[in-house]
Amino acid sequence: MLILSDFRLHRPASLADALLLRAELGDEGAVYAGGTELLLALKMGVLEYEHLIDIKRCPELRGVQQVDGTVRIGAATTHRDLETSPLLARLLPALAELERHVANIRVRAAGTIGGNLAFAEPHADPPAMLTALDARVELAGPAGVRELPVEDFVLGAYETALGDDELVTAVVVPVPPAGVRATYRKLATLERPTVGVAVMGEVAGDTFATAPAVVVGAVDERPLRVDATPLAGASVRDRDALEAVVEAARDLVDPVDDLSGSADYKRHLTGVVTRRALEHIVDPGSPS
Amino acid sequence: MSDTTTTAVTGRINGREQTLQIDNADLLLDVLRDLGLRGAKPSCEMEVCGACTVQLDGLPVSACTTLAAEIDGRDVETIEHLDADGTLHPVQEAFLRHSALQCGFCTPGMVMTAKALLEQDPDPSREDVVHWLEGSICRCTGYATIIDAVLDAAEVMRRAR
Amino acid sequence: MPDELKVVGHSVPRVDGPAKVTGRAPYALDLTVPGMVHGIAVRSERAHARIVSIDVEAAEAAPEVLAVVTAASVAPLDVRFGHVARDHPALACDRVMYHGEPVALVVARTPRAAARAARLVRVHYDELDAVIDAETALQDDAPLLHPDRVAPLGDAGLDAGAADLTGNLCAESTVGWGDVDTAMAAADLVVEGEYRYPMLYGYAMEPYNAIASFEEGTLVVHSTAQHPYMVREDLARMFGLPLARVRVVVPYVGGGYGTKSYTKVEPLAALGAWVTGHPVRVALSVEEAMLTTRSDGAHIRARSGFAADGTLLAREFDVVMDSGAYTDNSPVVCAKLANRCFGPYRVPAVRVRVRSVFTNTVPASSLRGFGAPQGALAGELQMDEAAQRLSIDPVDLRLRNVVAPGEEILPRKRGIDADLAEDLRMLTGSLGWGGPSAPGTGIGFGLTASDAGAHPTSVAMVRLHADGSASAAVGATELGQGSRTVLSQIVAECLGLPFDRVAILAADTGATPYERTTGASRTTTLVGRSLQAACADVRRRVREVAAEVAGVDASAVVDLPAGVSVGGERWDYAEVLSRWFGAGGELVGVGEVRRAGEFQAMPPFWEVGASGVVVDVDAETGVVSVLQLTTVGDVGIAINPVLVHGQDLGAATMGLGAALSEALVYDGEALANPNVVDYRVPRSSDVPDRLELLLVERRDGIGPFGAKGSGEGALNPIGSAVAAAVGRAIGVFPHELPLTPERVWRLAQERVGDVRT
Incomplete structure (x- = not known):
């Protein structure tokens, strides 16, 4: 039987609060969004954390917007949101199509793009596409905000450039020029x-x-x-x-x-x- | 907040607002079943079979891999709610018409998945239905009657509109 | 459909439909018993080891834990079970025999407390040499897995093969006649090859679970058992109880397919209840279910000799089945594989040896098809290979050799109760065989006939109530196959009642009469017949009491639908009962089927399989897509045609899983894929767009109204049919399933222009 160990659940209402928790808890806390990868790993006992920081209540982390020739996707945006986003369908149709075929509908309804990148499961669909599209990952931490190309963010299997005190806040995808x-x-x-x-x-x-x-x-x-x-x-x-x-x-x-x-x-x-x-x-x- | 390993949540379960003290490690499936809502079934426990599917804010989720605390401020619907007014949902009627079930263990999850699809897309193609049901396993039927039932329900629901 | 039938032959809606679409149908997993606590097994992390000690103190001291049960802690109870040979301990005794075997049971107030405490149990092992592969286990220097053999129980209803077994042989079955060597030497063509059928997990979606409690000296178990009466016998032996004091109740079951045949977790729950005095639930996860039972993998060496005109002269099969750690049902599968591998053909000389071999792997037992799919992979593929090499159409080749209606397949067994030649013509016609085919596509088909493993012992009871409605008590379990619906139809037909005036009770060994098993298509056929007899018996009682009330001779009372005519006057059932009892009351009829008279010859019926596919192969990736599936349901009569279609498509789809993606894989001494993420079963997109589910109703079966079996037949030839279709698409006949993309790609690579032999 797959069971979870006990943990404390933090549900910050803003990015600032989430970052404070990240700074405070360090590697004792896991960032929790859709949970489609994290909860499985916790249930199987592959990972164990004393704290989960649920970032879904941070309004800064949601939504798809067009910003200066890019599409900015909040880290807690779900695959389903992306699959059905009219903006994405217009500006990045190949990414929208990819999102339609990620896992199954339940995973798409819960799983997030930021979680997908941060978990860095090698057998995932979005990272290759985001790399090809020259997308960047936006990270926020105590020292402020930084951006990394996706290919510099994903370092290996389950390994990323994310600091223990940082959060993935967005994925920024340049809109390809006509043609x-x-x-x-x-x-x-x-x-x-x-x-x-x-x-x-x-x-x-x-x-x-x-x-x-x-x-x-x-x-x-x-x-x-x-x-x-x-x-x-x-x-x-x-x-x-x-x-x-x-x-x-x-x-x-x-x-x-x-x-x-x-x-x-x-x-x-x-x-x-x-x-x-x-x-x-x-x-x-x-x-x- | 969160000095303990439990969380107080208030959410709507099948239309009724409930406040519960949730053990953080509780999964939504366990809490629902403890509440007597046993239509959603545990099976694969790994988000691939769909037997535990419930709707969370209208979308299907795997209750086996969703924290129970997620119901806070949200709307959970389970199979038990579909005929709460005494009449079956058109998807349920269609499953009966097409004999789209055998052992029935996957059926509540199939029905909830199909219902969610038709709420999102009232006029799905056969391919759309297959795509949505791809994450729901049935070992008895060979799926064809289920796919037929969902398409039939879609038509019935469109006509009723 | 003959129009004299009012209910039988019609696709009446399933009686369990409304309960199932609303999620209210109770499964064992949904039941709770007051005071119920939970047991979780601690499982072996070795494939073969002596247990030095089990350190349970930390677990016993954990919160909410009631007990940690081990084989030693329940001594002198003998915790072994097994219906063929009692060699399978519910909890490992002094040795573990496979990775994942239960070693201890932690009982606690909540499942989570039990699971957490289970992690605290420490087992100290003294490792022994393990043998994972069946061929290795047959070698002289292989570690001996069962040095102290347990004598078989000798159940007369089980065809369990030879008794004098040595080494790691779990069972051995031989079949033979004629002079194979001479016939082979004289043959114009001998097709020879090795074939491999994978070990499978049936993945019934409700994992094994049971609740056990001792109530007033009776052991009461609610479980997912397909065969509650067999489980009752195992429990009675284990706890030294009379059969009357073991009650096994089976509500709706979330899928069976043979995987829930025989005893699984019931002893664990019962031992927990015996130790703690509480009702104990043991509910396995899917991963644990995969560590409980699988099917027998098979390695088949086969030779078939033909004359130049395609006449079969001789067949020889030497099969090694990997049967895992314990006997369970493998001897019966072994015997059936031996009977089924050479096909429904007239073969002058046959030599078959099937050896079932112990290995340090998950014990194998029943799964839908029961040796037939394994045997057909070799037997049917060799028909296709021979046709190719003799330049004879494979349909003609089969027609030249197939048995005629009534002809014996096995000496001294019942002749075939089907017209297989006609079934094959229907099948291949539907598949478009002989017509043009697109590049990269292939058609494959196969024909099988299985001697149904249905020992004819069945007892049924019909109760006619004071209002004239009827309920039937049968021990058959409702696994999804629709038994309650079909049996209700039979009762309604026999008593002349509307369908909705009939109810069927859930199987309960304490309340329903004896039913040997639920499997091998016996429910419609044999339970149907005992139920027909029970209906006749209750009708006899109705006539008897009506005559007595009216003061006439019983011969003056004549059956009518839902009543009788007494001297020309119609009395419906309610009136008869009212006149007889005055108030209330019921009449009871009992029916039996036993191995005598028309049921003397075995098998009681043959389960026919005639299925085929059209596939498309992407040779570059090896991906196989099934474009069309055709099944021929030669069922005698479809008591409920929609349910038969459901059985045929469901069985065929399960066959497609084994053909294309399913296989349990061992990585060293442990299963590499004990979950349904890595063990891939068919999904909605795997169902072909073109489905032809044909029905053949010749009323040639022994069952009610001429019914035969359904639900296994459509599966049995699928593996060989898919292999043949892929072979025709890529030019090489595959010999090993499943045809994963990689396997097909590799075969396509090694093609040298002609079909491999």
């Missing part, structure tokens, strides 16, 4: 993604204006950027250029054998999903 598209393709053999590949690039006809951003998620402990230089100025139908990038993706990852597949298979899938993501961004009707 730039993004897509995310994934394959899941079990519950979580086995391989997820995000691509962002400027496409005219079937040609990439510059090298697209290609990021492989869920295979390694953190999202990895693939060198897609061979596709700069190349058509997606240029098999040599395409396969060079696919090969680069395969070479880049360092998968491990686990229940979702062997390292060999995951390396192979990384190539397949990378190719399909690149084809999909040019031709959204291509098979996934």
Whole structure:
């Protein structure tokens, strides 16, 4: 039977109060938002905390807004909020589509984007996409606010640059300029993604204006950027250029054998999903 | 606040406001079942099967992985509320028409998930229904009758509007 | 549908529907008993070890803890159970035999207190060599898991194979006739191969749970048991009680599929109650349920010899089943696998040996299909492989060899009560076999006939009440299959009552008469027949008392729907009872089925499986999508067609899980995936868009109105059908399930242009 150990529950009503609690409790306190990852880990006894700080009552941490060429997503915004946000659908449709396919509806209704990043479970969908989109994580702490690119925030499996006295307050995603598209393709053999590949690039006809951003998620402990230089100025139908990038993706990852597949298979899938993501961004009707 | 491991909460459970002293480590599922609301069932305990689904502010959640303290200031609805006025919900009627159940252990969660879907989207496609039910496991039926029932309920509800 | 039937043959709504859609249907997990406390098992962290000591003091001193129960603490009670051989201790005695085995039971006032205290129990082990793999366990130098063998109980109703067992053999069954070696030598083609069927977890969504209490010297248990009467026998033996003083009650059950056959957690709850004097609930988590029972994995070596024209000349099967730590039901599965693997074909020479082997893994027992899916994977795939190599259409190949109606499959057993050739034609017609197929797609199908493991012992009681309504008492459990609905229909039909004037009592060994088990499709067929007999008996009583009241000879009283005619005058049941008793009263009829007369020949009926799929394979990723599923429900008569469709689709979907994603995986000495996150069962998106659930009603079964079985058949050929379909799509016939994307991708890689043999 899965049970929780006793803990104290703090429910600050403002970001300032939440930060005071963070500073006071340090690593004895866990930040709690949707709980979809944290409560599971607590129930299984993988993690144990004396304090949970519920940040859902901090109004500063919720909502999706357009701010100066970016979309600012409050850390406690749920996947379901993002899936249904008209603003996101208009400005970042690929992220909205990704959010529609995160886990299941119950997890989307409770789980938050900030929690997803801060928990840093490697087999997650959003980090690869946010990396490709050049998104930044906004962190608040005693010393003030700082921003880090997502790829500098996620350091490894369950490991981030978040300080014990800090909170993730928002994810800031630049709105891609006109002509730039993004897509995310994934394959899941079990519950979580086995391989997820995000691509962002400027496409005219079937040609990439510059090298697209290609990021492989869920295979390694953190999202990895693939060198897609061979596709700069190349058509997606240029098999040599395409396969060079696919090969680069395969070479880049360092998968491990686990229940979702062997390292060999995951390396192979990384190539397949990378190719399909690149084809999909040019031709959204291509098979996934 | 929070000198102890319990929390006083006030929330609406099936339309009735209740104030409870909640043990922080209590999960919503355990509290609901202790209150006699045993339609929501424990099964996987890991948010994948959907047997414990209840609606929290209208959206489906896994009561097995939701702190009971979350009901503070919020609205919880369980299967028991659906026919509180003596008539079945159209989703329940449709499940009966389509024989969309066998052992019935997943049924309350399926019904609550379907009801939440139709509240969010009164006119879902078959693909939308499958997508919403993807997180709800049924081991008996093979799902087809459940999907049919949800689409049928959607139509009945649209006509009644 | 023959129109003389008023209720039978119609899709009347399920009687349990309203209770289930409102969440009010009570399951064992929903019951509470006053004073109830909670037991949580402490489980072994070794696969094979001697228990040196169990340190329980810290746990016993923990808040709200009543007791920590161990096998030693309840001595001299013998805590072992088992219906074939009594070798399975409810709590490990001096040795643990698998990782996850219960070692102690912590009983506390709340589940949380019990769970927290359970973490304080320290078990000191002296590790022994463990053997996880069945092939290794068969070797001479393998550690011996049961050095002190327990003699089998010798239940005459169980087909449990040979008795003289050595080494790590849990059971061995052989079947054979003819001269296999000569026939193989003369064959134009011998197809030979090895096949692997995974060990599975049935994932009934309500995990095993039970509440036990001792009330006035009677042990009362509410549980999820499929077979309450079998559990009663185990408990009676364990506690030295007469059967009359053990009462097992089974409310609605959240899924069975065979996983809840036989004894599971009932002894744990009963031991807790015996020690503490309180009613004790033991409710397992899904992870614990996965550590309780699984199905037998099978490694099958098979050879099939054919003449050039496709005639089967000989078949040989050598099967090793991984049966886990204890005997449980594996000997019966072993015997059934032996009977079922060579298929419903006319085979002149057969040699089958199935060995069930002990390993230090979760004990295996029943699961839907019961050896048939394992056997069919090899047996049916070899029909497809032979067809390919002989350039004969695989439908024609099967038609050339399939048994005709009435023909024997097994010597001295009941002949087949079905027209399998016609079923196969319907199946392949629906699948579009022979027509054009899109690249990357494949069609696969299979045919099976299982000798139903349904020993014909069934007793039923019908009570005709003063208002003319009737209730039936049967020991069959309602697992979701719709037994209460179907049995109500049978009673209504026999007594001429409207459906809503009939009720069926929940199984309760203290109140309902004996029913051997609920499984193998026996409820509609055998309980249906005992219930028909009970209805006839109560009708006889009605005529008898009506004649006595009227002062006429009993022959002057004639049955009418819901009443009788007495000298031309209609008396309905209420009137008969009123005239006989004056006030109140009821008439009781009893019916029995036993192994005699028309039930002498075994099996009582054959469970037919004819299922197929159309699949699409993404060869680059290995992902298999099922585009179409067809099942042929050859059920004799569908007492309730909608329920039969539900059984067929549900069974087939369970088969798709085993075919495509489900497998319990051992990582070293422990299960690597004891949860439904990593053990993937079919989801809504896995159901094919095209479903054809065909019904065949030839009224050729022994059950009421000609009924036969349903609910296993559709599953049995699915694994082989999916493998064949994938094989045709990628050009290599897979020999191992599940066909995970990686496995299919690897097969597609190794293809060398022709189908592997």
